Amino acid sequence: MLRHLVRAVSWRPLVVVGLAGPVFVALATDQDAVLLRARVAGIGLGAVAAYVLDDPAASTLASSPTSLATRWAVRLGGGLMVATAGWAAIVLAAAGHVPVRAMSLEVAAYLAVGFAVAALSFRLVSETVGGIVGTVMVGIVATSGLVARVTWWPVPDSPLEPGATRQLVVVVAVALGILALSSRDPARRTLR
Numbered sequence: 244m245l246r247h248l249v250r251a252v253s254w255r256p257l258v259v260v261g262l263a264g265p266v267f268v269a270l271a272t273d274q275d276a277v278l279l280r281a282r283v284a285g286i287g288l289g290a291v292a293a294y295v296l297d298d299p300a301a302s303t304l305a306s307s308p309t310s311l312a313t314r315w316a317v318r319l320g321g322g323l324m325v326a327t328a329g330w331a332a333i334v335l336a337a338a339g340h341v342p343v344r345a346m347s348l349e350v351a352a353y354l355a356v357g358f359a360v361a362a363l364s365f366r367l368v369s370e371t372v373g374g375i376v377g378t379v380m381v382g383i384v385a386t387s388g389l390v391a392r393v394t395w396w397p398v399p400d401s402p403l404e405p406g407a408t409r410q411l412v413v414v415v416a417v418a419l420g421i422l423a424l425s426s427r428d429p430a431r432r433t434l435r
Contacts, residue, residue: 253374256291257322261329264288265336277340284333285346286385288326289353293361293377295322297370312426319358326354345402352398352411355418357381362425 264284271277295318330350334343360380361373368376384398397414399407 253294265332268336285350290378290381293357294374296361349402359418359421
């Protein structure tokens with residue numbers, strides 16, 4: 244099964260960002276640049292992780308006995324392992340210049356948003372556009388907090404702000420709820 248998973252999932256974007264992120268961070272010249280580059284690399288990981296849900300064979304697999312939630316759980320598990328390894332490499336490249344807990348929660352929020360939007364677009368648009376839509380949405384969410392500077396926006400400007408942890412936990416919870424609802428098998432609906 245692992246061999247089939249490796250061939251079926253679009254790993255390339257996640258692996259490229261996971262390898263390029265630490266290099267990008269290591270080239271920073273001062274502590275502020277390290278922090279900014281680590282945030283950008285983490286947002287990049289969250290954005291491109293959405294590609295693991297793209298499935299050109301989804302219409303064929305819809306009739307298989309394996310549920311959509313199970314198929315996605317396997318894909319998401321693999322994607323989370325690769326993203327975690329990439330984030331760990333980014334943190335190591337930052338050499339202690341980043342607040343690991345706060346920034347890891349921010350990366351988790353962007354991963355959850357990317358996965359949720361990819362799953363939702365899978366259900367509403369097409370089986371193969373989730374990566375694109377998820378990447379664009381994570382980019383919009385990440386930059387809109389910096390541009391708008393409003394207090395009601397759920398994503399804080401910085402994970403170090405007071406109250407940022409609570410906001411990011413809410414974002415993760417809502418995104419995981421959307422992901423769970425989108426993971427329901429269409430065939431499980433009751434007919435009336």
